[in-house]
Structure formats: C-alpha cells, structure tokens
Amino acid sequence: MKNKSVGIREVAQHAGVSTASISRALNSPESVSPALRLKVDAAIAALGYIPDAAARALSSRRTRTIGAIIPTVDNAMFARGIEALQRYLSLQGYLLLLATSGYDPEVEFRQAQNMVSRGVDGLILRGDTHTEGLRRLLATQRMPFVNVGVYHPDKPYASIGADNEDAAWRATRYLIGLGHTRIAMVAAMSAHNDRASARVAGVRRALKEQGLPLPDDWYYEVHYRLDDARQAARALMARPERPTAVVCGNDVLAYGVLLEVERHGLQVPGDISVMGFDDLEWSRHLRPSLTTMHLPTDEVWTRAGEHLVKQLSGQPCVMHHEVDATLVVRESTAPPRADA
Missing domain, CATH: 3.40.50.2300 (Response regulator)
Known part of the structure; x- marks a missing residue:
C-alpha cells in the first residue's frame, strides 16, 4: 500500500527537481543528463516509487515495451541473445516481452498480433521467413521491426546478422x-x-x-x-x-x-x-x-535493441548491419589420413 501512496510529486520533491524533469527521465531517459538520471533513480529507490505504466503510455503514446519472437527457448544461442537484449533494454528503461513460434510462421504471425494489440513499440523477429499476413500487419501498423540472425542489405527493412x-x-x-x-x-x-x-x-x-x-x-x-x-x-x-x-x-x-x-x-x-x-x-x-x-550473438541482439531504441527516439540508425562470422580452429579437425 505504501508504494501506491507515493506519486511523481513526492519523487520530484525528494530529488529536488521539477515534476517535468521526473517525467522526462522516466519517459525519455536518453534526453536527460546522466546526473539527473542518477538523482531520479536514487529518489525512486528511496521512496519505493513504481511508475504507472498505463499513465505513461497514455501521455507518451509509448509503452516502452519491445516484443521479441524467437523459434524456441530450447536453444542456447537464442537464450544467450535474449539475455543480452534484455540487459540492454533494461538500461534504456524498456521492458522485453518474449514469445516463441516453434518455427511456424503462422504461430509467429499470431504472436505478433498479440504483441501489437498489447501496445509494443517495436518487434524483433528471427530471420526473414514471415507470412504475408505478418508483413501486412507490420506495414499497416507502421510497426518498427528488425530481423536478427540474417543480413539482407537488399531488403527495405532492417536486418542484423551474419551472412x-x-x-x-x-x-x-x-x-x-x-x-x-x-x-x-x-x-x-x-x-x-x-x-x-x-x-x-x-x-x-x-x-x-x-x-x-x-x-x-x-x-x-x-x-x-x-x-x-x-x-x-x-x-x-x-x-x-x-x-x-x-x-x-x-x-x-x-x-x-x-x-x-x-x-x-x-x-x-x-x-x-x-x-x-x-x-x-x-x-x-x-x-x-x-x-x-x-x-557474436550478444552483439547481434544488442544491436537489434539499439536499432529500435534509436528509431523510436527519432535518432538516425543504420538499416543493415553485418557481423563477422569467424572460423575458430580447435582440435576436432585435421587433414585426412593418407590411407583415407
């Protein structure tokens, strides 16, 4: 009950700044100085304040939520990538909403519909094998999105990955x-x-x-x-x-x-x-x-998050980014035996 009694005015008073400054720090953290962000974070922690996500969404028309749809969680590469993405988004004040598709494009489409209906600001999709329905949804809703794990510089939408x-x-x-x-x-x-x-x-x-x-x-x-x-x-x-x-x-x-x-x-x-x-x-x-x-899985997913955050804040961002896939030679390969 204590958290509900603490409002933005109390946070502003504790931090010694205006309520407008608190609002900017919460809704557009990239637009305020690091010093102000630290001051606001300290006041929030001290008072146990929890921002009203619904009110913030109404005032800014943003939920500060990014959706990611991956084929499965039963894959160490996906798990590692999602962890890196969530770490980055958290630092930017964004929430990650995760869903799986089971490598089924129709399921991916339905998951995307669910996420869009819940007000996500952008989507991260694995690969570029999507249904026409999903492509229409992204276009009609003007939904920012990026394909990860692939590099398609010839496409008109963002991709981040290796060739x-x-x-x-x-x-x-x-x-x-x-x-x-x-x-x-x-x-x-x-x-x-x-x-x-x-x-x-x-x-x-x-x-x-x-x-x-x-x-x-x-x-x-x-x-x-x-x-x-x-x-x-x-x-x-x-x-x-x-x-x-x-x-x-x-x-x-x-x-x-x-x-x-x-x-x-x-x-x-x-x-x-x-x-x-x-x-x-x-x-x-x-x-x-x-x-x-x-x-470089961490780099791919972190760059995907950066791309959407920049796009949503109106900053310039590169449409396509290719990461290097490098050969790591260890013990499991050698020349064939002469008798082979």
Whole structure:
C-alpha cells in the first residue's frame, strides 16, 4: 500500500527537481543528463516509487515495451541473445516481452498480433521467413521491426546478422583446404528456417566449386537434439564408404556427431573431422574441442535493441548491419589420413 501512496510529486520533491524533469527521465531517459538520471533513480529507490505504466503510455503514446519472437527457448544461442537484449533494454528503461513460434510462421504471425494489440513499440523477429499476413500487419501498423540472425542489405527493412551462406562456404573451404574430399553434412531443419537453409547452400556451393559431391545419403536434416544428431551420425558410420569430415548446422548437432563417432570406436579428428557452427560455450571445453564458426550473438541482439531504441527516439540508425562470422580452429579437425 505504501508504494501506491507515493506519486511523481513526492519523487520530484525528494530529488529536488521539477515534476517535468521526473517525467522526462522516466519517459525519455536518453534526453536527460546522466546526473539527473542518477538523482531520479536514487529518489525512486528511496521512496519505493513504481511508475504507472498505463499513465505513461497514455501521455507518451509509448509503452516502452519491445516484443521479441524467437523459434524456441530450447536453444542456447537464442537464450544467450535474449539475455543480452534484455540487459540492454533494461538500461534504456524498456521492458522485453518474449514469445516463441516453434518455427511456424503462422504461430509467429499470431504472436505478433498479440504483441501489437498489447501496445509494443517495436518487434524483433528471427530471420526473414514471415507470412504475408505478418508483413501486412507490420506495414499497416507502421510497426518498427528488425530481423536478427540474417543480413539482407537488399531488403527495405532492417536486418542484423551474419551472412550464413558465406560463413558455411568458408567453413567448408577450410575442410577442403585440409585435403578432405569426402564431406558430409548434418544440418538443422531448413523448413521455415532461412538461416539453416543458407548454411546448407554455402556448403553445397563450396563443394560444387571444387567438383565434389554431396550424396543424398551423406546429407541429413535433423531437429535441434543430440539424439537426432547421433542417429544421423550412426547412419553415416554405417555407410560402406564413410566421409572423412562432417559439417554440422550448429554446435549442438556437432556434439551429437562427436559422441556417436566416439561410440563407434573412431577417433576425432584422426578418422573423421567435425565442424560446428555458432561457437557455444561448451565447444571449447570438449575433448576434442570443437572447430566451429563463431557468431557474436550478444552483439547481434544488442544491436537489434539499439536499432529500435534509436528509431523510436527519432535518432538516425543504420538499416543493415553485418557481423563477422569467424572460423575458430580447435582440435576436432585435421587433414585426412593418407590411407583415407
């Protein structure tokens, strides 16, 4: 009950500033000096004041809420990105509203409708595989949004991410440079996932340029689960002629391949080299540690938040930003054995 009795006038009196200054600090923190923000924050903390979000939304026509729709929370990369985004938005005085789509564009559309109806100021979407209904909704509502995880400078809307096809091409070129000519792939499901399909395209392009095949029985698409990746690796191990290297669509799939190769009594990288994608924290702690493509996840999601905050405050912002995907060479890759 005490919090409800404290109003903006009491906060202004405690901080020794006007109520207008308190209002600016709460509604547009970027427009006031750091010293004033600290003074206001101290007064709010001392009095236990909780701003009335509904009143602020009515006066500013902003809820200071950003919506983010991701495919799933069962993915370490998404969890890490959302954590970085929330950390940034909190510092800017914004609330993050999160929803999942299960890689289903129709579900993503319905979640976006729900968020827009609740007054979010902007949306962060994963990838660029959206329904026409969602695209119309964003256009008619003039909703600021940004696609993360992809880099599409030819599109008229914002994107922040890596060139996934080029990154996969470089990863495969590295294996070819080591001397591998029998290269398989365990990919993530590409349906409604333009990041996964771009990585597949990059692998195929690198192989085609060198006149190397990717036979159907050396290519598997699996869900983001260790068991599924192990099953794909088990099928590869059962082939009369095994590949000498496997490119994986992400690090979790690579972990499954590593486990199954070991279970078959084979050596990594002596018998089979394994390449990951994402550079999760565990990748450097495994034995053998995983060679992979590093993606700066924290940077991608933080920049997405920065883009929307700047756009909403009328500041100039770059429409497209490409982050670097870098090859991290560790212990899981080596030249193929001479007898292979």
